[in-house]
Amino acid sequence: MGVARALMALVLLPAAAVAQSSSERARELAGDPQTAVQRLALADVPRPTGKPVALFDGRSLRDWQPWLGYADPGVTYKADPANVPVGTGRDTRGDFAVRTVDGEPAIWIKGETWGSLVHRADLRDYHLRLQYKWGDKTWAPREKEPRNNGLLYHTHGVPGEVFGTWRPSVEFEIMKGSTGMIVMVGTKVRAQTDVAYDPRLIAPHLRYRTGGRTIDMVNGTPTWNVEAATDAERAIGEWNTLDLYVLGDRAVHVVNGVPVAEVRDMAVIGADGVRRPLTHGNIQLQSEGAETWFRRITVEPIRSLPRVIAARD
16 A cells, blocks of 8 residues: 555655665665565465355445545645545445446445445454456556555554544555555554565565564554565456465465465554554455455455465475
């Protein structure tokens, strides 16, 4: 989601930008492994402990709660109290709808006004699977940027709590070239993962790597995102399958059968400053500047996570 990139833009003041190359070198010296191509595979994939449940019934959005951010998405990251989110103050059927595409029903997200669809179910310990594909249209201020959406999980808090547009959560990024990236949505959400240094990426130049250095992810800081291990997404216009395995405060992101990231120690910092495990929440689909289709959204209960391993040649 663009919230991650925007937060980094807020963090990098000009002086920090000048010092960026030296800080990158310092990171290398501190022990970040240099990234290399790493093919990953899943092992010990869990069997479901119950029947799959459809989160999308193919007929309506009655179990999904819509929320819209600002009428002009360009003000999303500007702290101006004069700007008020649309919220639920207008008919959202022109933003989110059920339509038929490729011969079956799907959730259509226009993408012009940023916002979200949040499913009502409070979920824990599950395997979620969905399919998505990009539509034809992109919208300002991201019409020339990579197409962007997101599968957000362990969603909590109130609508619009994050930039008037989203609810706090952990993100399985859906963005052209970066699908599977890990992002903390909201400044109080935390998680850990393993990384390597990849200078080809935008700052903070961190890519998921099994066996890499463990970091604590905090949005609005130099650990605001971790790129997926590899780009496993298909071409624009083709359907992609995402598998999200969640068990308590841990998760595994899988794109088209390829594991691309692991998340551990998901947590929330309370008003008292205490870090508490984040183990359940809602599913949130984004609207963020790109027309997107979602279909075949199901969850099934699990009691263990698959292991992510380095694949043998």
